Each structure stands twice: as C-alpha cells, then as structure tokens.
Amino acid sequence: FFLVLKKAIAGPEQTVQAFLAAAGSGDFETAHGYFSAALKEKQPLAEFSDLAAKHQQAFQVQDTTFNNRSVDLRGAELSGSVTLTSGDQLPASFKLVKEKGEWRLISYQLGS
16 A cells, blocks of 8 residues: 555656756746646746746755645645755755646745
8 A cells, every 4th residue: 555655646746856856946837847737827937937946946946845736637746845955954845737648837936
C-alpha cells in the first residue's frame, strides 16, 4: 500500500520540483509549461515571468518538505515548506490537476 501511495504522490512532486527548478534558474518559459490551461489563462507567460523575475529568490529552492499530501483521480494538493538556497524557509502549497496524462499546476503559493 505504501509503495502505491508513494508512486501516486511521485508524479505531482516531480512536477512541483521541475517547476521550482526551472523558475529558480530563470527559465520562466519552461516553468510556465508546468501550468494547467486554466492557470496559463489566469497568469499568462509575460505576467508570470515579470512576477517570477521580481521574486526569483523565492523560487531558488534547495529542499521541499510536504507535510500534507492528498492525491486522487481529480487532482493533488501538496503543502508544507520550501528551504531556499539562502537557508530561509517559506510555507508552500501547490494544487495540481492531470491534463492529457501529465500533472499540471492549477495554483501555487510560496510564502505567506
């Protein structure tokens, strides 16, 4: 059972890690590619790039700790904290949905 649960959570976590790595390195176009269609509509690439560039340190994540995880057929929610490369910790939460077989972000929050 634990292995099945771990595998179910792995997909959403991998998407979050890839999103954070891309945004943290300044590759905002790739990071934006992890957005769901709805989030892309709500936050177009130009808007996301501007926001992410202004707050890039918040995306420079060294480690993630998700204390709360929920995954089902409709989507996934991960919440906990991120440790930045500066050593600071920020609360973090991510909601994901499956689109065309891939996990995509429908919302994210870094910091309070």
